[in-house]
Amino acid sequence: MFLLVHCYVNAQIFYGDGGTRFNEAAHFMGTNFVIRAIEFGLFGFLFLHIIQGLMLASKNSARRATKYAVSAGNKTSKWYSRSMALLGTLILLFLILHLSKFWAPNRWSQLTTGEEKPLYSMMHDEFQTLWVVIVYVLGCISLGWHLVHGFYSAFQTLGLGTHKYKGMINAIGIGFSIIVPAIFAAMPVCFYLNCIH
DSSP: OOHHHHHHGGGGGGGGGGTTTHHHHHHHHOOOOHHHHHHHHHHHHHHHHHHHHHHOOOOOOHOOOOOOSSOOOGGGGOOHHHHHHHHHHHHHHHHHHHIIIIHHHHHHHHHHHOOOOOHHHHHHHHHTTTTHHHHHHHHHHHHHHHHHHHHHHHHTTTTOOOHHHHHHHHHHHHHHHHHHHHHHHHHHHHHHSSSSS
């Protein structure tokens, strides 16, 4: 849900109105008490997800001190399923960059001056730097692969990933894993190429 709402708000930049709709949506998200409360919960769940992922990766590594002589490869699991720790780490690095560039300066400004930063202008300026755009695009690609595995796994964990619905859940998951990260990745690329102003 967070990704869908975040994607919708950020996609407002494509209206070509100089960021008016985007800034209005960002203002609502940044000042609404309910959204702010959910934000703190989200950070808590994100932290728990990172800890759980690290513990799981460590546990799996400790279980088998000696690696298999021959890897089964994609016969038993997809490469992205076996690379959750790596993809998660790349996403974490991307999140640290994202939060330090946008979220933290905006929240700090709200706390110290009572005013929000002009987020659309900040996006425009930050995405003129090629390495920032590249990191964002790589972060979005990592997110996409992470979601391909995570979407179905979430349903499986909740006991909803039955054989009857597996195909439908996988199809929705793949669509979600492509469309949402693609929209996120398009934003820095479009700013960098001056497709939007």
